[in-house]
Every structure is written in C-alpha cells, then in structure tokens.
Amino acid sequence: MPTEVYIMNYPWPEPGTPLDQIATPMPVIDEDRLAANIARVQAYCDAQGKAFRPHIKTHKIAAVARQQIEAGAVGLNCQKVTEAEVFADAGFDDILITYNILGPVKLARLKALNARVSKLAVVADSETTVSGLALTFDAERPLTVLIECDTGAKRCGVQTPEQAVALAEKISAAPGLRFGGIMTYPAIGGAEAVEEFMATTMSLLSGKGIECPVRSSGGSPDLFSAHLVPSATEHRAGTYVYNDRSMVRAGHCTPDDLAMHILATVVSKPAADRAVLDCGSKALTSDLLGFSDYGSLVGFEGARIVSLSEEHAVVDLSGCAVPFAEIGQIVQVVPNHTCVVTNLFDRMVFHRNGIVTRVENVDARGTVW
Amino acid sequence: MPTEVYIMNYPWPEPGTPLDQIATPMPVIDEDRLAANIARVQAYCDAQGKAFRPHIKTHKIAAVARQQIEAGAVGLNCQKVTEAEVFADAGFDDILITYNILGPVKLARLKALNARVSKLAVVADSETTVSGLALTFDAERPLTVLIECDTGAKRCGVQTPEQAVALAEKISAAPGLRFGGIMTYPAIGGAEAVEEFMATTMSLLSGKGIECPVRSSGGSPDLFSAHLVPSATEHRAGTYVYNDRSMVRAGHCTPDDLAMHILATVVSKPAADRAVLDCGSKALTSDLLGFSDYGSLVGFEGARIVSLSEEHAVVDLSGCAVPFAEIGQIVQVVPNHTCVVTNLFDRMVFHRNGIVTRVENVDARGTVW
Numbered sequence: 181m182p183t184e185v186y187i188m189n190y191p192w193p194e195p196g197t198p199l200d201q202i203a204t205p206m207p208v209i210d211e212d213r214l215a216a217n218i219a220r221v222q223a224y225c226d227a228q229g230k231a232f233r234p235h236i237k238t239h240k241i242a243a244v245a246r247q248q249i250e251a252g253a254v255g256l257n258c259q260k261v262t263e264a265e266v267f268a269d270a271g272f273d274d275i276l277i278t279y280n281i282l283g284p285v286k287l288a289r290l291k292a293l294n295a296r297v298s299k300l301a302v303v304a305d306s307e308t309t310v311s312g313l314a315l316t317f318d319a320e321r322p323l324t325v326l327i328e329c330d331t332g333a334k335r336c337g338v339q340t341p342e343q344a345v346a347l348a349e350k351i352s353a354a355p356g357l358r359f360g361g362i363m364t365y366p367a368i369g370g371a372e373a374v375e376e377f378m379a380t381t382m383s384l385l386s387g388k389g390i391e392c393p394v395r396s397s398g399g400s401p402d403l404f405s406a407h408l409v410p411s412a413t414e415h416r417a418g419t420y421v422y423n424d425r426s427m428v429r430a431g432h433c434t435p436d437d438l439a440m441h442i443l444a445t446v447v448s449k450p451a452a453d454r455a456v457l458d459c460g461s462k463a464l465t466s467d468l469l470g471f472s473d474y475g476s477l478v479g480f481e482g483a484r485i486v487s488l489s490e491e492h493a494v495v496d497l498s499g500c501a502v503p504f505a506e507i508g509q510i511v512q513v514v515p516n517h518t519c520v521v522t523n524l525f526d527r528m529v530f531h532r533n534g535i536v537t538r539v540e541n542v543d544a545r546g547t548v549w
Numbered sequence: 550m551p552t553e554v555y556i557m558n559y560p561w562p563e564p565g566t567p568l569d570q571i572a573t574p575m576p577v578i579d580e581d582r583l584a585a586n587i588a589r590v591q592a593y594c595d596a597q598g599k600a601f602r603p604h605i606k607t608h609k610i611a612a613v614a615r616q617q618i619e620a621g622a623v624g625l626n627c628q629k630v631t632e633a634e635v636f637a638d639a640g641f642d643d644i645l646i647t648y649n650i651l652g653p654v655k656l657a658r659l660k661a662l663n664a665r666v667s668k669l670a671v672v673a674d675s676e677t678t679v680s681g682l683a684l685t686f687d688a689e690r691p692l693t694v695l696i697e698c699d700t701g702a703k704r705c706g707v708q709t710p711e712q713a714v715a716l717a718e719k720i721s722a723a724p725g726l727r728f729g730g731i732m733t734y735p736a737i738g739g740a741e742a743v744e745e746f747m748a749t750t751m752s753l754l755s756g757k758g759i760e761c762p763v764r765s766s767g768g769s770p771d772l773f774s775a776h777l778v779p780s781a782t783e784h785r786a787g788t789y790v791y792n793d794r795s796m797v798r799a800g801h802c803t804p805d806d807l808a809m810h811i812l813a814t815v816v817s818k819p820a821a822d823r824a825v826l827d828c829g830s831k832a833l834t835s836d837l838l839g840f841s842d843y844g845s846l847v848g849f850e851g852a853r854i855v856s857l858s859e860e861h862a863v864v865d866l867s868g869c870a871v872p873f874a875e876i877g878q879i880v881q882v883v884p885n886h887t888c889v890v891t892n893l894f895d896r897m898v899f900h901r902n903g904i905v906t907r908v909e910n911v912d913a914r915g916t917v918w
Binding site: 191201202203204205206237259260279280282283285286305306308309312330334335336337338339445447448449450451454456458461462463465466467468489490491492494506507508519520523524525526546548549 | 560570571572573574575606628629648649651652654655674675677678681699703704705706707708814816817818819820823825827830831832834835836837858859860861863875876877888889892893894895915917918
C-alpha cells in the first residue's frame with residue numbers, strides 16, 4: 181500500500197513573480213475580478229432577501245470559500261462527502277451536500293462528519309437513500325435531509341410535489357433524521373417551474389403539518405433568476421466566482437469579469453493556418469458546453485481551438501484577423517468551463533495586474549466521492 | 550506558499566478486498582487482462598522487428614511501466630518534462646519526450662534531467678525549438694533531438710522531408726545537440742504516408758551524409774500497422790495497456806481485453822427512462838472520441854450515458870433491453886478514453902477476478918508541463 185502521492189514537482193512562483201515568468205499551461209486567477217465577482221453576486225442575493233450558499237466546486241479552495249463567507253454567504257454547498265470533509269477540516273460549519281449518499285463506506289464517513297459539523301445537511305430523492313440515512317443516524321445526533329426536486333433539469337430529483345411530500349413524511353418519521361426542506365437544480369430558464377413546484381410542495385406540506393424551513397434553488401445557468409422564485413429562501417451558485425466563456429454567453433458576466441485564464445505557450449506553428457498550444461485536455465478538459473471549440477483566445481479573434489489531445493490544443497488560424505503569436509510566446513485562453521479546469525491542478529496561482537499574489541492548494545481536487 | 554497538498558482521504562482497499570466493498574466512482578484494473586495486453590502488443594512488435602516504446606500517459610504508474618520494460622519494451626515515451634522526471638525518479642533510463650520543449654523554466658529542468666537519464670531524447674519541429682535547445686545544452690552532455698514530422702495527423706511536425714532535413718542540419722551543427730532521427734504521430738490509417746515520408750527523408754539525409762538512426766512511429770489509433778512501415782525502427786503506443794471503448798471500435802481489442810472499468814453506483818432513478826450514476830466528468834471526463842455518449846454500461850445493452858455533469862452521469866434507459874440496476878447497486882462503465890480517466894485519480898486499484906491485488910499511486914497524475 182503506497183503511503184505517499186507524487187505532487188507535481190513544480191517551482192511554484194513566489195508572490196511578486198510576473199506571470200510571464202511561470203511555466204505553462206497554468207490557470208491564473210485575477211484577484212480583483214475574483215473579489216468583484218464575489219461581491220456582485222452576494223449583493224444580488226442580499227437585495228433579493230435570499231441566503232446565498234456558494235458551491236465550492238468551482239474553486240475547491242478553503243481560502244476562497246473564506247472570502248465568500250466573509251462577504252456574507254451563509255454556508256457552503258458541496259457535492260461529495262470527501263469535499264465536505266476538506267472544508268470541515270478547514271473550519272467551515274455550515275455545509276449542504278446536494279447529493280444522494282449511498283453505501284456503507286460513505287454513510288459511515290457522513291456520520292462522522294455530522295458529529296463535527298454544526299450545520300450539515302444532505303439531499304435525498306428516493307426511499308432507498310432515505311432508508312440508508314435513517315439506518316445510519318440516530319436521535320442523539322440527527323442528520324438534516326432536504327428533498328431534491330426535479331423541476332425540469334432531468335437529472336436527479338423527485339418528479340412531483342406529491343412524491344416530495346411522501347418522502348418528507350418518511351424523513352420526518354425517522355428518529356435519526358430531520359426534514360430540512362426542499363432543493364432543486366433548475367433547468368436553464370426554469371425559474372417559473374421552480375416557483376410552481378416549491379409553492380405547491382409547501383402548500384401540501386403545510387396541509388400535513390410539516391414545516392419546510394429551507395427552499396434552496398439557484399445554479400449558475402440561472403444565476404440572476406432568484407427574484408423569479410419568491411418561495412425560495414436560499415440561492416446557490418458556483419461558477420460566478422471565476423466565470424468562464426459559458427457565463428459570458430449566458431449574459432451573466434462580461435469578458436471583464438473573467439477571473440480565470442489559462443496561460444499557454446505556442447509550441448508549434450507547423451502550417452500557415454495552424455498553431456499548437458501546450459494546453460490540451462489535461463488543462464482545459466473536453467467540456468464543450470455547447471460551444472464548437474475548446475475555449476477562446478484573448479486578443480486573437482477568429483482563432484479557434486478546434487481539437488484537443490491530452491497535451492496539445494490545435495488552433496485553426498484560417499479565420500484569425502490578426503497575426504498569431506509566435507512559437508514560444510504565451511497566450512491566454514478563456515476556458516469554456518472553469519470548474520473542471522480547477523479539478524486538474526494541484527495548486528492555483530493568483531495575481532493582481534499580472535504579478536503573482538499567492539499560490540493556494542486546490543484543497544478538494546480529486547475528491548471524487 | 551503552501552507546502553502540503555490534500556490527498557483524497559480515502560480508505561484505500563487492502564489486498565483481498567472484494568471490489569463490491571469499495572466506494573465509487575473508482576476505476577479498477579484487471580491484472581490478467583493488463584498482463585495479456587502488455588504481452589500481446591510486445592509480441593506483435595517483436596514479430597515485426599520493431600523496438601517498442603510504450604507511452605506512459607495511459608497508466609502514469611512506475612510499477613506498470615516496469616511490467617512493460619520487463620516484457621521487452623526498449624524504453625518509455627513521455628510527453629512532458631515533469632512526466633519524464635517522475636519516471637527518472639523511479640529509475641527508468643531510456644525516455645523519449647515527444648514534445649517541443651520551450652521556455653527557460655522547462656529548458657533548465659530538461660538540462661538537469663539529461664544529466665541523470667542515460668538515454669534521454671526530445672523532439673522538435675521548428676528552428677525556434679531547436680535554437681532554445683542549442684542554447685541550453687553543451688558538448689559535455691549533449692541532448693538527443695528527433696525531428697517530429699507531420700505525416701497527416703495535422704498536429705505538430707514539419708510538413709515536408711525537405712524541412713526535416715533542414716532542421717536535421719541545424720541540430721547536427723549545434724555542439725550541444727545530437728540528431729537522433731525522426732518521429733511521427735500518424736493519422737488514422739496513415740501508415741503509407743508515414744512510410745513515404747520516412748523513406749524520402751532518409752534518402753535526403755543520406756545524400757547529406759547525415760545518419761538517421763531512429764525512425765519512430767506508432768500511436769494507438771494505428772496500433773497494429775507497424776508492418777506497413779518498413780522504414781520505422783520503433784513503434785509507440787499507450788492505450789493498449791488498459792484498452793477502452795475506442796480501442797474496441799477500432800478493432801484493436803475485444804471487450805475481453807478491456808482492463809479498465811469504472812465502478813459507479815446508481816444514485817437515483819427519478820423516472821422510468823432515467824437513472825443517474827455517480828461517475829460524472831470528474832471520473833469519466835467529457836471525451837467523446839467520436840461516440841455520441843460517454844461510455845458503455847456492461848450488461849445493460851441499450852442504456853446510454855447521454856449527459857455528464859461533474860458528479861452525475863445521466864443514463865437514458867429508454868432503449869435498455871433489460872431491467873436496469875437498482876438504486877445503490879454498482880455498475881461497470883467502459884470509458885471512451887482510458888488515458889484521461891487515469892489523470893483524475895490519485896491512486897489506481899488493481900484486482901484479479903474481483904479481488905483487490907494492489908493499489909498503486911498514479912505517480913505522474915497532474916504533471917501538466
């Protein structure tokens with residue numbers, strides 16, 4: 181059984197290092213844009229009277245989560261038990277895991293986590309999940325469980341308010357569980373469906389004498405729709421903290437709000453219409469999110485990253501309006517999807533105006549379950 | 550500056566543990582299939598009289614590389630300086646880095662690596678790359694450089710044999726460099742083009758009195774085409790060691806040769822035609838490789854993984870011929886592309902007949918540059 185894991189043996193830059201002196205590919209985070217993104221979405225939720233619970237999946241860094249809490253967030257949203265453990269270790273005491281937790285290994289870990297996090301909650305969308313939780317937890321230290329509702333995104337979630345009520349009754353009847361409310365990850369443009377599902381469920385629950393304290397909605401694709409869901413008490417989002425190409429397309433931010441760029445070096449220009457960068461799928465991932473290419477190149481409009489292999493990004497220059505960068509020069513790529521980039525790097529480099537300010541461990545990288 | 554990186558705090562299974570007792574999502578490697586895959590491709594290269602140089606990107610594990618060398622491989626193929634460092638640390642002394650190395654940080658690391666690896670070589674496809682190498686290395690400890698040739702894959706590589714010769718002359722003229730030969734990553738079905746490019750280049754080089762000792766071809770998409778390239782001395786491949794769905798489609802293996810499966814738990818069955826697994830893009834990646842779905846489900850023909858988010862795989866059951874697994878049950882997914890899965894996990898679990906045999910660190914995970 182190995183006991184040590186290799187960490188990329190990289191001379192991580194000291195504060196004060198100019199970005200053009202660090203080796204690529206490397207994502208870098210603009211401190212001022214990061215702070216402005218945190219402030220803007222918090223202010224929006226404050227103005228709507230919603231509690232804001234950022235999803236840590238985008239940054240996976242305790243220090244950034246601390247910035248979000250200091251700005252006014254009520255707690256954190258995690259997706260996996262191991263993610264929540266990382267943030268519990270870092271001292272966070274209000275964590276919602278928006279996932280069905282199943283199986284003896286994870287349930288045992290969840291129980292240990294619940295014993296040390298003052299406000300921990302999970303979601304469930306089936307009797308099977310609720311039964312496993314009910315058998316694991318007891319009245320001495322009960323676990324709060326919200327019901328995940330499918331309001332149109334067609335991922336997880338009970339399909340109807342009636343199913344939600346039936347599951348709420350099952351949760352309420354379990355000595356080791358507390359019914360915490362309802363949660364949804366809405367479809368894009370699905371705010372009206374969220375409101376209808378929530379209002380109906382609350383009404384049905386009220387008829388049964390069951391309180392529904394938390395109604396949690398949100399999600400980055402519908403970031404600024406909180407005002408369309410009056411029944412919701414809580415808003416969640418993750419991607420806004422760094423933003424990415426998909427958030428610009430959605431109209432949730434402008435290019436000036438992009439806090440993450442991937443620095444990449446031109447490693448080859450084999451033909452007049454082709455360049456190759458060193459940011460392959462190990463740096464950008466293959467996430468297209470509906471785009472037909474793998475990221476946008478700052479300052480080279482019309483240059484398109486048309487294919488990726490693990491270590492190569494092939495750029496089609498045939499539509500590029502300006503002369504492209506030379507071999508050895510560093511370019512900046514805006515990723516289609518920032519969250520998945522974060523998961524590929526052990527550490528993250530932050531900067532202000534191109535000068536490194538700090539290097540943070542990506543604390544929850546690789547927490548797959 | 551942080552000095553420690555969080556490693557997934559997972560109770561990694563001891564040898565003897567049955568696979569159904571480990572938490573998911575988790576890729577697992579079948580020892581017998583692994584050994585058979587290594588033996589089969591080595592035997593093919595031996596029969597063709599080609600040196601075989603496996604690409605470590607698929608496994609990134611020193612212990613598996615050792616199995617490949619013990620089977621008869623001449624050395625290793627890496628893509629990045631940091632990858633090569635990991636394998637040099639593990640004692641491997643014949644490494645080809647098939648990448649243009651550029652920039653002062655990487656060149657300094659490459660020089661240090663060359664001082665301690667007895668047979669190290671890199672490739673170059675431009676005067677810029679060769680100039681950087683020539684300025685870095687000296688006659689006391691020269692670096693071997695091969696020329697990367699584009700024989701139709703349209704990634705990196707010089708475009709013509711004449712360009713290859715011009716670059717070979719530049720390499721030969723640098724006191725710190727040794728011209729090692731030519732290398733290509735062929736297009737699918739591109740063996741004839743490889744042979745033509747190699748034969749022409751060798752003839753032109755011969756006319757200049759320049760020896761071309763190594764002619765390296767291969768690549769998993771064209772795994773069993775070595776016999777179509779008589780001019781090649783060396784064959785390279787990576788994916789064959791585990792195999793994946795793309796290799797089955799290419800006819801390079803059968804489903805019985807698939808050494809990697811991803812174990813995943815059914816976490817939700819919200820509707821009759823939909824199930825959700827816990828293997829999202831953080832386990833499978835979004836690599837489609839030309840498929841229209843994100844992996845195949847063993848034993849559930851017609852069930853299709855139609856969308857991924859980071860922690861969820863949505864399975865369309867509408868075409869599934871048999872009743873699907875229940876919530877909480879573990880299923881096996883064949884990934885589209887095995888190499889990219891490897892890069893997402895700190896450790897890899899090996900088994901024989903469903904019983905864990907060993908857990909190996911994925912030594913070179915995260916070595917992005």
